[in-house]
Amino acid sequence: MYTGGIKDTLTDEEVKEAILWGSENKASPEKIIQCYIFGEEKEYNEHGYIWTKFFRLARLGYQSEATGIPLNEVLVDGIRRDRNLKTIIVTYGDAKGFADSYDVRLEQGQKKVLSQVVRPDKYDYTHLAYPVPPEYAVKVAVEALFLYSEIDRKAKTVIVLDKGEGREVPFPVNFSRYK
Numbered sequence: 001m002y003t004g005g006i007k008d009t010l011t012d013e014e015v016k017e018a019i020l021w022g023s024e025n026k027a028s029p030e031k032i033i034q035c036y037i038f039g040e041e042k043e044y045n046e047h048g049y050i051w052t053k054f055f056r057l058a059r060l061g062y063q064s065e066a067t068g069i070p071l072n073e074v075l076v077d078g079i080r081r082d083r084n085l086k087t088i089i090v091t092y093g094d095a096k097g098f099a100d101s102y103d104v105r106l107e108q109g110q111k112k113v114l115s116q117v118v119r120p121d122k123y124d125y126t127h128l129a130y131p132v133p134p135e136y137a138v139k140v141a142v143e144a145l146f147l148y149s150e151i152d153r154k155a156k157t158v159i160v161l162d163k164g165e166g167r168e169v170p171f172p173v174n175f176s177r178y179k
């Protein structure tokens with residue numbers, strides 16, 4: 001896709017490009033989503049998504065095009081002004097609430113960037129058609145927000161899902177591949 005790296009400020013042209021890219025891919029939004037994934041997206045594998053400003057605007061573009069509802073300029077402006085890079089990590093556990101105390105951080109060499117906010121989203125039971133071990137009975141998306149100003153976009157980066165009690169899941173990411 002793109003090799004320029006994430007940005008905390010988008011030009012008017014980049015905003016238009018993101019929205020157009022999204023609207024052009026309204027029939028296959030998974031094409032857009034696949035450009036922003038980290039980890040391995042398979043059944044019961046923990047993985048995540050980098051929600052850059054460009055990605056969020058592209059999502060607005062395909063949602064607007066798919067629904068026929070005009071773009072909400074307030075939302076567009078809010079995304080442009082947002083100071084946080086959003087990450088979503090999909091993880092599995094044995095009961096609702098299992099991820100309530102999870103934390104997420106970025107490791108960039110010796111530097112640790114702590115998330116401003118970590119919150120589990122809606123807990124869902126996993127697909128009942130598949131036999132799954134009890135430890136994978138519930139799925140949740142854990143959202144974490146990081147200040148753009150604290151992130152070194154050129155540094156080797158690992159997103160770490162900290163489950164507590166020494167249990168951590170590292171996700172190496174290369175910020176230069178995300179727009």
